[in-house]
Amino acid sequence: MSETTGGVEMDEDVSGVIKKFLYVNRKAPYGTIYALESLEVVLIAAAFDQDVSLVFLDDGVYQLAKGQHTKTIDVKNFSPTYRALEGYDIEKLYVEKESLEARGLTAEDLIVPVTLLPAAEMAELMDGQDIVLSF
Amino acid sequence: MLHTVNKSPFERNSLERCLQYAKKGSAILLIEDGVYGALKGTAVTDKVKKAMKNVSIYALYPDIEARGMQDKAIDGIRLVDYGGFVDLVAEHRNVHSWL
Numbered sequence: 424m425s426e427t428t429g430g431v432e433m434d435e436d437v438s439g440v441i442k443k444f445l446y447v448n449r450k451a452p453y454g455t456i457y458a459l460e461s462l463e464v465v466l467i468a469a470a471f472d473q474d475v476s477l478v479f480l481d482d483g484v485y486q487l488a489k490g491q492h493t494k495t496i497d498v499k500n501f502s503p504t505y506r507a508l509e510g511y512d513i514e515k516l517y518v519e520k521e522s523l524e525a526r527g528l529t530a531e532d533l534i535v536p537v538t539l540l541p542a543a544e545m546a547e548l549m550d551g552q553d554i555v556l557s558f
Numbered sequence: 559m560l561h562t563v564n565k566s567p568f569e570r571n572s573l574e575r576c577l578q579y580a581k582k583g584s585a586i587l588l589i590e591d592g593v594y595g596a597l598k599g600t601a602v603t604d605k606v607k608k609a610m611k612n613v614s615i616y617a618l619y620p621d622i623e624a625r626g627m628q629d630k631a632i633d634g635i636r637l638v639d640y641g642g643f644v645d646l647v648a649e650h651r652n653v654h655s656w657l
Contacts, residue, residue: 447654449657450657457657480575481575542578545579546578546579546580546581547581549559549579549654550559550581550584550652552652553652555559555652555653555654555655557654557656558657
Protein backbone atom coordinates (compact mmCIF):
# COMPACT_ATOMS: atom_id res chain seq x y z
CA MET A 424 0.00 0.00 0.00
CA SER A 425 2.94 2.34 -0.54
CA GLU A 426 1.02 4.40 -3.10
CA THR A 427 -1.39 5.51 -0.40
CA THR A 428 -0.30 8.96 0.77
CA GLY A 429 -3.21 9.63 3.12
CA GLY A 430 -1.48 8.08 6.10
CA VAL A 431 1.69 10.09 5.56
CA GLU A 432 -0.19 13.37 5.43
CA MET A 433 -1.99 12.53 8.62
CA ASP A 434 1.31 11.90 10.39
CA GLU A 435 2.56 15.30 9.30
CA ASP A 436 -0.56 16.99 10.62
CA VAL A 437 -0.24 15.30 13.99
CA SER A 438 3.40 16.22 14.50
CA GLY A 439 3.02 19.75 13.10
CA VAL A 440 2.50 21.92 16.19
CA ILE A 441 5.15 22.23 18.89
CA LYS A 442 4.12 24.35 21.85
CA LYS A 443 6.20 25.69 24.70
CA PHE A 444 5.13 23.93 27.89
CA LEU A 445 6.28 25.17 31.27
CA TYR A 446 5.83 23.12 34.44
CA VAL A 447 5.98 25.18 37.63
CA ASN A 448 6.88 23.19 40.74
CA ARG A 449 6.36 24.90 44.10
CA LYS A 450 5.81 22.04 46.56
CA ALA A 451 8.18 19.86 48.58
CA PRO A 452 8.33 16.22 47.42
CA TYR A 453 6.64 13.93 49.99
CA GLY A 454 4.21 16.01 52.07
CA THR A 455 1.74 16.17 49.18
CA ILE A 456 1.32 14.32 45.89
CA TYR A 457 1.94 17.39 43.67
CA ALA A 458 5.62 16.79 42.93
CA LEU A 459 5.12 13.19 41.83
CA GLU A 460 2.06 14.07 39.76
CA SER A 461 3.97 16.85 38.03
CA LEU A 462 6.70 14.43 37.08
CA GLU A 463 4.13 11.99 35.64
CA VAL A 464 2.58 14.73 33.50
CA VAL A 465 6.00 15.95 32.34
CA LEU A 466 6.84 12.45 31.11
CA ILE A 467 3.54 12.22 29.25
CA ALA A 468 4.13 15.57 27.51
CA ALA A 469 7.61 14.44 26.55
CA ALA A 470 6.08 11.57 24.58
CA PHE A 471 4.36 14.18 22.39
CA ASP A 472 7.63 15.89 21.40
CA GLN A 473 6.74 19.26 22.89
CA ASP A 474 9.13 22.02 23.95
CA VAL A 475 9.23 21.32 27.69
CA SER A 476 10.79 23.40 30.48
CA LEU A 477 10.61 22.80 34.24
CA VAL A 478 10.97 25.47 36.87
CA PHE A 479 11.38 24.99 40.60
CA LEU A 480 10.31 27.76 42.99
CA ASP A 481 9.74 27.97 46.74
CA ASP A 482 9.63 24.51 48.39
CA GLY A 483 9.71 22.98 44.90
CA VAL A 484 13.50 23.25 45.04
CA TYR A 485 13.47 20.49 47.68
CA GLN A 486 12.32 18.06 44.97
CA LEU A 487 15.82 18.19 43.50
CA ALA A 488 17.75 17.69 46.75
CA LYS A 489 20.48 15.06 46.64
CA GLY A 490 20.48 12.11 49.03
CA GLN A 491 16.76 11.38 49.35
CA HIS A 492 16.13 8.04 51.10
CA THR A 493 12.47 7.20 51.54
CA LYS A 494 12.49 3.57 52.69
CA THR A 495 11.60 4.43 56.26
CA ILE A 496 8.54 6.45 55.25
CA ASP A 497 7.51 3.68 52.86
CA VAL A 498 7.01 5.79 49.73
CA LYS A 499 8.75 5.66 46.39
CA ASN A 500 11.84 7.83 46.08
CA PHE A 501 11.19 9.47 42.72
CA SER A 502 14.17 11.81 42.78
CA PRO A 503 16.28 9.60 40.41
CA THR A 504 13.62 10.28 37.77
CA TYR A 505 14.85 13.87 37.43
CA ARG A 506 18.15 12.43 36.24
CA ALA A 507 16.33 10.34 33.64
CA LEU A 508 14.59 13.35 32.08
CA GLU A 509 17.57 13.99 29.84
CA GLY A 510 16.80 10.68 28.12
CA TYR A 511 13.39 12.11 27.19
CA ASP A 512 14.98 15.25 25.71
CA ILE A 513 13.91 17.31 28.71
CA GLU A 514 16.99 19.34 29.42
CA LYS A 515 15.64 22.73 30.42
CA LEU A 516 15.51 22.78 34.22
CA TYR A 517 15.48 26.14 35.97
CA VAL A 518 15.71 26.87 39.68
CA GLU A 519 14.88 30.23 41.19
CA LYS A 520 18.02 31.57 42.83
CA GLU A 521 16.19 33.31 45.69
CA SER A 522 14.26 30.15 46.66
CA LEU A 523 17.42 28.06 46.74
CA GLU A 524 19.34 30.61 48.79
CA ALA A 525 16.48 31.11 51.25
CA ARG A 526 16.73 27.38 52.04
CA GLY A 527 20.48 27.42 52.54
CA LEU A 528 21.09 25.31 49.42
CA THR A 529 23.34 25.69 46.41
CA ALA A 530 23.38 24.06 42.95
CA GLU A 531 25.86 21.55 44.44
CA ASP A 532 23.10 20.18 46.67
CA LEU A 533 20.92 19.27 43.68
CA ILE A 534 20.65 15.90 41.98
CA VAL A 535 20.75 17.32 38.42
CA PRO A 536 22.46 20.21 36.65
CA VAL A 537 20.11 23.21 36.52
CA THR A 538 20.14 26.81 35.37
CA LEU A 539 19.82 29.25 38.27
CA LEU A 540 17.68 32.27 37.44
CA PRO A 541 16.72 35.28 39.55
CA ALA A 542 12.94 35.78 39.91
CA ALA A 543 12.86 38.64 37.39
CA GLU A 544 14.37 36.49 34.64
CA MET A 545 12.13 33.60 35.62
CA ALA A 546 9.12 35.89 35.09
CA GLU A 547 10.33 36.58 31.53
CA LEU A 548 10.68 32.86 30.87
CA MET A 549 7.15 32.27 32.16
CA ASP A 550 5.70 35.01 30.03
CA GLY A 551 7.09 33.49 26.85
CA GLN A 552 5.31 30.14 27.24
CA ASP A 553 2.25 28.84 25.42
CA ILE A 554 1.08 26.60 28.26
CA VAL A 555 1.88 26.95 31.96
CA LEU A 556 0.98 24.10 34.31
CA SER A 557 1.35 24.68 38.03
CA PHE A 558 1.99 22.02 40.66
CA MET B 559 -0.46 36.73 30.67
CA LEU B 560 -3.41 36.12 33.01
CA HIS B 561 -2.57 34.86 36.50
CA THR B 562 -5.19 33.26 38.73
CA VAL B 563 -4.86 32.78 42.48
CA ASN B 564 -7.31 30.58 44.41
CA LYS B 565 -5.78 30.45 47.88
CA SER B 566 -6.06 32.85 50.81
CA PRO B 567 -2.97 35.06 51.16
CA PHE B 568 -3.05 34.28 54.89
CA GLU B 569 -2.66 30.55 54.27
CA ARG B 570 -0.25 30.38 51.31
CA ASN B 571 2.30 32.59 49.60
CA SER B 572 0.67 32.16 46.15
CA LEU B 573 -0.62 35.74 45.95
CA GLU B 574 2.66 37.20 47.15
CA ARG B 575 4.62 35.23 44.57
CA CYS B 576 2.13 35.99 41.85
CA LEU B 577 2.37 39.73 42.57
CA GLN B 578 6.14 39.45 42.34
CA TYR B 579 6.03 37.53 39.06
CA ALA B 580 3.24 39.41 37.24
CA LYS B 581 4.81 41.63 34.64
CA LYS B 582 3.62 45.14 33.82
CA GLY B 583 0.43 44.98 31.75
CA SER B 584 -0.56 41.51 32.86
CA ALA B 585 -3.76 40.64 34.73
CA ILE B 586 -4.48 38.83 37.99
CA LEU B 587 -7.84 37.24 38.74
CA LEU B 588 -8.59 36.28 42.34
CA ILE B 589 -10.99 33.35 42.72
CA GLU B 590 -12.24 31.03 45.47
CA ASP B 591 -10.31 31.73 48.74
CA GLY B 592 -8.05 33.96 46.66
CA VAL B 593 -10.70 36.69 46.94
CA TYR B 594 -9.59 37.34 50.54
CA GLY B 595 -6.63 39.01 48.89
CA ALA B 596 -8.93 41.56 47.24
CA LEU B 597 -10.18 43.16 50.44
CA LYS B 598 -9.64 46.50 52.15
CA GLY B 599 -7.92 46.83 55.50
CA THR B 600 -6.00 43.56 55.54
CA ALA B 601 -2.32 42.82 56.05
CA VAL B 602 -1.87 42.41 52.29
CA THR B 603 -4.00 45.36 51.08
CA ASP B 604 -1.03 47.69 50.61
CA LYS B 605 0.89 45.12 48.58
CA VAL B 606 -2.10 44.57 46.31
CA LYS B 607 -2.68 48.31 45.88
CA LYS B 608 0.94 48.83 44.96
CA ALA B 609 0.73 46.07 42.35
CA MET B 610 -2.36 47.72 40.85
CA LYS B 611 -0.15 50.48 39.46
CA ASN B 612 1.33 47.98 36.99
CA VAL B 613 -1.18 45.15 36.63
CA SER B 614 -4.97 44.90 36.41
CA ILE B 615 -6.50 43.03 39.32
CA TYR B 616 -9.88 41.32 39.09
CA ALA B 617 -11.89 39.31 41.60
CA LEU B 618 -14.70 36.85 40.97
CA TYR B 619 -17.77 38.44 42.56
CA PRO B 620 -19.71 35.20 43.17
CA ASP B 621 -16.82 34.05 45.39
CA ILE B 622 -16.72 37.39 47.25
CA GLU B 623 -20.46 37.30 47.78
CA ALA B 624 -20.43 33.66 48.91
CA ARG B 625 -18.00 34.63 51.67
CA GLY B 626 -20.01 37.65 52.82
CA MET B 627 -17.27 40.04 51.71
CA GLN B 628 -19.47 42.30 49.53
CA ASP B 629 -18.56 46.01 49.80
CA LYS B 630 -15.13 45.17 51.18
CA ALA B 631 -13.22 44.97 47.89
CA ILE B 632 -10.36 47.41 47.37
CA ASP B 633 -11.41 50.33 45.13
CA GLY B 634 -10.06 49.76 41.66
CA ILE B 635 -10.26 45.99 41.76
CA ARG B 636 -12.62 44.99 38.99
CA LEU B 637 -15.34 42.57 39.99
CA VAL B 638 -16.32 40.03 37.35
CA ASP B 639 -18.86 37.25 37.00
CA TYR B 640 -18.25 33.87 35.34
CA GLY B 641 -18.73 35.40 31.89
CA GLY B 642 -16.03 37.94 32.76
CA PHE B 643 -13.76 35.10 33.86
CA VAL B 644 -14.19 33.49 30.44
CA ASP B 645 -13.51 36.82 28.68
CA LEU B 646 -10.26 37.27 30.64
CA VAL B 647 -9.04 33.81 29.67
CA ALA B 648 -9.92 34.47 26.02
CA GLU B 649 -8.23 37.89 26.00
CA HIS B 650 -4.86 36.67 27.22
CA ARG B 651 -2.30 34.64 25.33
CA ASN B 652 -1.52 32.34 28.26
CA VAL B 653 -2.70 31.62 31.78
CA HIS B 654 -0.85 30.69 34.95
CA SER B 655 -2.96 29.21 37.73
CA TRP B 656 -0.91 29.58 40.90
CA LEU B 657 -1.45 26.82 43.43
